[in-house]
Amino acid sequence: MFTSKLILKSDFVDILDCLNQGYALFYAQKSGQDYNISKAGDLSNIELPQFRASEPIKSFLLPAKEDFDLVEERPIAVFGLKGCDLSSLAVLDYVYLEGDYKDSYYAKRRESMFIFSSDCTDFKESCFCTSLGYKPYPKEGFDLNLIKLSEDEYVLEIGTDKGNMFLKNNNLSFKNINSEKQKKIQDIRDAIAAKVQENADKYLPASLKDKLSQAVRENYDSQIWQDEASRCVECGACTVVCGSCHCFFLITKENSFDKLRSWDSCLLRSYALVAGGANPRSHLYERLRNRFIKKFDFFPKVLNTFGCTGCGRCVNACIGNIDIREILSNLIKEKVKS
Amino acid sequence: MKSETYKITNAVVEDIITETSNIKTFVLKPDKGLEFKTGQFVELAVKGLGEAPFTPSSDPGISEKIDMTIMKVGLVTDAMHNMKKGEILGIRGPYGQGYPIDDFKGKRVCVIGGGVGLAPLRSLLYELMHDLSRFEKVSLYYGAKTPKDIVYKNYVKKLQQEKELDLFLTVDQADDSWTGNVGVVTTILEDLNPENSIACVCGPPIMMKFSTLKLLEIGFKEEDIYLSMEKNMSCGVGKCGHCRIGNYYACKDGPVFTYAQIKNFDEIWD
Known part of the structure; x- marks a missing residue:
């Protein structure tokens, strides 16, 4: 206390x-x-x-x-x-x-x-x-x-x-x-x-909490990702306002080896791209899915917590009206269906 | 706490060796000796431009001078290829986990490389050859596009004379000078004996994929196939997020992974 x-x-x-x-x-x-x-x-x-x-x-x-x-x-x-x-x-x-x-x-x-x-x-x-x-x-x-x-x-x-x-x-x-x-x-x-x-609860009932990780994992091939990504304009606003998104890139300053750091977004195509041209997530829907995997599969596994605290900032920031609550709730329905 | 994360050390470019039309080896002398384990990587920085991850290709027993074999494929590597002897690069690291050499003891070690992928494997070969008696056998299987694209031509010649080491070379396309095998790397893997063997694979993603599939087909266990993964390792210390493979970060948990560790994650070959 x-x-x-x-x-x-x-x-x-x-x-x-x-x-x-x-x-x-x-x-x-x-x-x-x-x-x-x-x-x-x-x-x-x-x-x-x-x-x-x-x-x-x-x-x-x-x-x-x-x-x-x-x-x-x-x-x-x-x-x-x-x-x-x-x-x-x-x-x-x-x-x-x-x-x-x-x-x-x-x-x-x-x-x-x-x-x-x-x-x-x-x-x-x-x-x-x-x-x-x-x-x-x-x-x-x-x-x-x-x-x-x-x-x-x-x-x-x-x-x-x-x-x-x-x-x-x-x-x-x-x-x-x-x-x-x-x-x-x-x-x-x-x-x-x-x-x-x-x-x-109207959007995502608290009773479904323990099913979220599994729903994200088991719906890897679901059509949901492509449907939702069709409204994504790849602006990265969801990751900018997110309290748990932590990714950054390093920028080398002019004429020096000194650095700046700037937030990066896994929704952007260049995020995981390597110089040779290989890109593990070249499609937008793969990058949208990846954000959910990081938050609801990776962090529960390595830290036993979600990489999301339910602040809803991404819901407000998205100009394509992509709603994290809706996606999670649909993933659970999808899993039940299949 | 290691203070000042991401700070670089200056390294003088002491020598530049042209390996092929688009691959050069830079011999670097860092201000401070840089001790690394074979398979670990470093971040190399070009002043005012940026950084990229590379795995040293030199003997891990030598920390004063480090060889970096670099293919010209992007912004940073283009600038490196334009550099001259005496110029300064930035270096930080080493990062990640190297090859678990102790686990290879008493085994047949099959080193399988493609193209510039021989770079980290040359460092591995130096390490293995410090004392070959530790292993039942060490063999190198190396493929390049054409004879001209073979890197470390002098080193490869030396290896050909090495009695204790078996060497198998292949090229995708031969020229008049070539008397050896023609075909992709997997064509020289057919006769590999999986018994008491481990394999270390490094090369372009497509070569790693088909080599792994071939090794599995001839009976290698998933946990005996070591892959050196190329991802966008940017910070090098597991913070920036870019190089995640499933539950791992290539920079801190890799870049060397067994196939068993990462096989269930999608996107590993892209």
Whole structure:
């Protein structure tokens, strides 16, 4: 269990003010129907974001275009990350920190970043974390997490020593919550989880979770891939907005051996192409299928988790209306049929 | 933690040997000695242009100088072919798993190469020939398009005189000078004895595919066929995603795999 403190709206603005002193603070700000995470400006009107922002957490750990030689002056703090963002850390950490080689650039950011997350209080139509066994509130991976009890009352969960030390160093002390509030938190969380699931189940029922890997594996030759790929324009937006997609390519800088790193997309034809011309996935449908194999077969096998946290960003980003929930649900139906 | 992932070391191009019309061997002297196990690969970088993965073709016992045999097939290799002695390339690695030489002890080792695929296999042959008594027999089966396309002509000549090693050569198309076998590599594999044998195959994808099928047909076990896979190994350390083969990454789990490891994954020959 985390240490949980009862705080007021004004306290939470104070916390952000302090973060803004020591860190380059980014936070989720309302923009139309969505939230975008941008650099902190005036913090007085800050609201707890209702659901995940358009940017995934990887944007801050692996910048879309990264110059390895540039040193960031201040570590980053992000407010407004959600459960789906923190769930994707399992995948990113596995890729970038495990094995014989750590990625030194990711490791440095991961270590220094301050993560201030919050529970979802609402959802986007595309949200489906519950279909994959996740909850619309963070369970781990945050330094601080914020839960809204009412318009003025919030609960602050302290997830790490880093979070604790930050509060101490800034003389921010709050009283512990009592068991009555603890119960209220659980009720609020159960209610939002039920609400998200009720919506997500319309697309991909949570009860099918354990059949997903098998459905992807066993429908390798299904017509579904070609049908779905017919609407794909190969823009790569799904992989750009995905919190778990981690692929990149290295660019050699002009007149030097120094490098830049930029996100890559397995949907693009050039992705696995080698200089001799061989390409293991020369057809678009093979590349679309490959994305599902990576997320629902590869990661369950090597890490025992999906390479997808149900944030639904790819559903919103796709201009061809390709819907990951629909594909998964159709694959399950297809398997049952055959 | 190995700091500064993806950083290169400078390497001077000490010599350039023209092997065929589109293949050259670059003798590199890296600033720091680069110890590698045969079968491992490195990333070579051309300044301002980019990197590509290659497997050294020299003796793994020598770390001060490394031979890289490179076919001209794309942006990076075109630039390399235009380089002159004394110029600088970047090098990082070695990466991946090499050939499990200890597992070959006491066995008949059949080295099967096609075209420029002899590059990593030459490094393997150097390693094997450090002490041939470790193996029951070592044989090389090598095919090239034409006699002119045979790489390492002097080295191959030397091997022909080596009593302890059996050498079988073939070309797809002969010319007037050629007195040997004519046909694709699989035509010289017919008489291979699968008993107590392992095979190491490297060459163009189509050659690897049909050699593997031939080896299986004559009785080789799937786990005794070692394939050196060419994929888009970009970062070299299992992060960038490009070279995934099923549950593996060619860069960190390979590039040498047994056929048994990867046979169930589609797309291995493309």
